[in-house]
Amino acid sequence: xxxxxxxxxxVFYPRSYTLANGKQIREKFSPIPYITILLxxxxxxxxxxxxxxxxxxxxxxxxxxxxxxRMIPPNWxxxxxxxxxxxxxxxxxxxGSVFGCAVALPVSFYLSGNFKLNKTYLAAxxxxxSLLRTLPTIVVACYFRMVLGMGxxxxxxxxxxxxxxxxxxxxxxxxxxxDMGPYEAMVSTGASRPKCMLRAVWxxxxxxxxxxxxxxxxxxxxxxxxxxxxxxxxxxQIISGRLNLRRYADLGLVLLFMTATIVILEGIARFARRKxxx
Amino acid sequence: xxxxxxxxxxxxxxxxxxxxxxxxxxxxxxxxxxISLGTDLDDAVTVEDKYRRYPQPWLRYLLFLLxxxxxxxINHFTVEFxxxxxxxxxxVKASLQGLITPSWKVITDSxxxxxxxxxxxxxxxxxxxxxxxxxxxxxxxxxxSRNVAPRWVNLIFLVAVTIIRSFPSIxxxxxxxxxxxxxxFAGVLTMTIGSAGMxxxxxxxxxxxxxxGVIEALDASGCSAFEKVRYGIIPQxxxxxxxxxxxxxxxxIKNxxxxxxxxxxxxxAQLIFAxxxxxxSDTGAMLWGLVVLVLVIEYVSTKIxxxxxxxxx
Numbered sequence: 001x002x003x004x005x006x007x008x009x010x011v012f013y014p015r016s017y018t019l020a021n022g023k024q025i026r027e028k029f030s031p032i033p034y035i036t037i038l039l040x041x042x043x044x045x046x047x048x049x050x051x052x053x054x055x056x057x058x059x060x061x062x063x064x065x066x067x068x069x070r071m072i073p074p075n076w077x078x079x080x081x082x083x084x085x086x087x088x089x090x091x092x093x094x095x096g097s098v099f100g101c102a103v104a105l106p107v108s109f110y111l112s113g114n115f116k117l118n119k120t121y122l123a124a125x126x127x128x129x130s131l132l133r134t135l136p137t138i139v140v141a142c143y144f145r146m147v148l149g150m151g152x153x154x155x156x157x158x159x160x161x162x163x164x165x166x167x168x169x170x171x172x173x174x175x176x177x178x179d180m181g182p183y184e185a186m187v188s189t190g191a192s193r194p195k196c197m198l199r200a201v202w203x204x205x206x207x208x209x210x211x212x213x214x215x216x217x218x219x220x221x222x223x224x225x226x227x228x229x230x231x232x233x234x235x236x237q238i239i240s241g242r243l244n245l246r247r248y249a250d251l252g253l254v255l256l257f258m259t260a261t262i263v264i265l266e267g268i269a270r271f272a273r274r275k276x277x278x
Numbered sequence: 279x280x281x282x283x284x285x286x287x288x289x290x291x292x293x294x295x296x297x298x299x300x301x302x303x304x305x306x307x308x309x310x311x312x313i314s315l316g317t318d319l320d321d322a323v324t325v326e327d328k329y330r331r332y333p334q335p336w337l338r339y340l341l342f343l344l345x346x347x348x349x350x351x352i353n354h355f356t357v358e359f360x361x362x363x364x365x366x367x368x369x370v371k372a373s374l375q376g377l378i379t380p381s382w383k384v385i386t387d388s389x390x391x392x393x394x395x396x397x398x399x400x401x402x403x404x405x406x407x408x409x410x411x412x413x414x415x416x417x418x419x420x421x422x423s424r425n426v427a428p429r430w431v432n433l434i435f436l437v438a439v440t441i442i443r444s445f446p447s448i449x450x451x452x453x454x455x456x457x458x459x460x461x462x463f464a465g466v467l468t469m470t471i472g473s474a475g476m477x478x479x480x481x482x483x484x485x486x487x488x489x490x491g492v493i494e495a496l497d498a499s500g501c502s503a504f505e506k507v508r509y510g511i512i513p514q515x516x517x518x519x520x521x522x523x524x525x526x527x528x529x530x531i532k533n534x535x536x537x538x539x540x541x542x543x544x545x546x547a548q549l550i551f552a553x554x555x556x557x558x559s560d561t562g563a564m565l566w567g568l569v570v571l572v573l574v575i576e577y578v579s580t581k582i583x584x585x586x587x588x589x590x591x
Binding site: 042043045046047049050051052053056057060061063064067068091094095098099102130131134135136137138139142143146147189222223225226229230236239243255258259262263266 | 325346349350352369370373395398399401402403405406409440441444445446447448449452453454456457458459461462463465466467532533535536539540543546549550553554556565568569572573576
């Protein structure tokens with residue numbers, strides 16, 4: 001009994017042995033048991049706060065399928081009404097991604113640490129960017145809605161800001177890893193800095209940039225659906241409206257189109273990435 | 279060397295350095311169209327000459343720019359600028375003031391409407407969603423990867439996972455709110471499904487990259503199936519799985535603040551109510567709290583991921 005307890009104790013506390021020559025040695029200390037206990041504690045605490053109750057899910061899980069069943073078959077006549085908001089959503093995310101990423105490219109060159117620019121400016125801009133990045137798109141949209149009024153412009157601005165912050169971060173981290181040899185060679189011939197960046201660094205990051213833009217576009221289309229909820233244009237308004245009226249057949253059509261759009265976009269993005277990056 | 283022949287050579291050189299009009303035109307303007315005369319590159323005296331005569335893909339860039347501009351032009355019908363709302367500038371000023379002077383009442387409040395509790399709820403949704411998502415995604419990923427299951431099984435499950443992943447997450451939110459009632463549990467379920475789909479995609483890539491040689495070697499030394507998984511597969515997968523899970527945790531905690539909008543818990547609902555009611559100092563407090571939470575999680579996860587990446591090497 002005592003030895004089992006001791007074994008248990010030694011999971012947390014490394015054993016020490018005395019060798020024949022009188023030397024004390026210890027087992028290697030492993031933090032894994034502590035981390036496991038902390039994680040389990042955290043999980044239990046979070047489950048309590050979030051009110052996780054799988055019994056409830058099992059008991060009422062039927063409702064989930066109920067709603068899906070009422071969406072089938074979709075109401076095809078609704079197509080004419082939902083066409084414009086659907087296109088608006090795609091347009092918003094396309095425009096936002098293109099604009100945000102276009103601005104992000106030169107900025108990310110100037111923000112990457114390997115061109116030896118002003119350190120203070122660099123740090124300040126990076127802090128500002130990470131503050132912006134943590135703001136959810138929906139909050140930005142909500143804020144601009146108050147200033148600019150309802151409409152797709154608000155959604156576009158929110159998406160641009162999001163794409164800009166994501167793209168700049170991914171790009172400057174990547175630019176810091178490029179081979180600076182060609183750049184230094186060009187600088188030593190006396191070419192101007194922007195010329196050096198264009199000729200020596202840009203070809204190295206081109207593929208990654210395009211794949212970043214595609215990633216932004218993809219995730220923006222996915223997240224743009226919610227923007228309509230705060231009046232930023234697009235399909236979200238339709239979803240919330242139909243939901244309030246309990247027109248599930250119409251909702252089914254909207255969902256069908258959204259899912260199809262995202263599947264197609266993902267396919268295009270994957271194809272383009274394979275063609276461009278490799 | 280007779281003087282005459284030297285003269286002839288000189289003349290010849292001069293001729294070569296003075297090409298005809300069209301050739302000069304092509305040499306100077308051709309690069310802009312992506313055309314380059316190979317011989318002229320050898321002729322170039324200075325580096326600058328050489329640089330200028332190198333084929334420059336301006337035309338291609340120009341066409342691409344036109345393409346982008348066309349997209350913008352087509353789309354500008356969607357986006358119309360109707361000017362600021364009446365009190366637009368006043369709102370900007372007031373909200374910035376709110377950001378600078380966050381409400382301490384909200385920050386120090388330790389009840390369920392306080393900042394700390396709301397942040398904890400948001401964190402819980404993101405954390406548990408990622409955790410449950412991982413639990414679902416791992417077996418799914420094994421079924422979806424080419425080197426574990428037969429191809430037709432892969433395809434069936436891959437199509438299912440793609441459809442699940444592409445379904446807008448806000449709809450999951452709505453449906454789960456209808457199923458289990460409003461509250462953070464609906465948020466957890468939404469996050470679970472959303473992240474299971476994304477994680478499955480990442481895990482499949484990791485599993486398909488596995489080095490089969492290790493498993494063969496273990497097989498040859500007479501290991502049991504359990505030992506093969508423990509010593510052959512887990513060490514190869516664990517670091518990439520942990521790093522994608524942490525990456526997902528980052529995103530999920532940020533997204534968890536959105537779910538409040540459909541009644542699925544988290545800080546989002548309170549935040550948007552505060553913005554709508556123009557309680558700017560409350561908004562400021564909540565935003566700062568959210569910023570700190572997201573930055574801390576991002577910092578920790580980046581640190582761990584970097585450590586894992588260097589451990590492999």
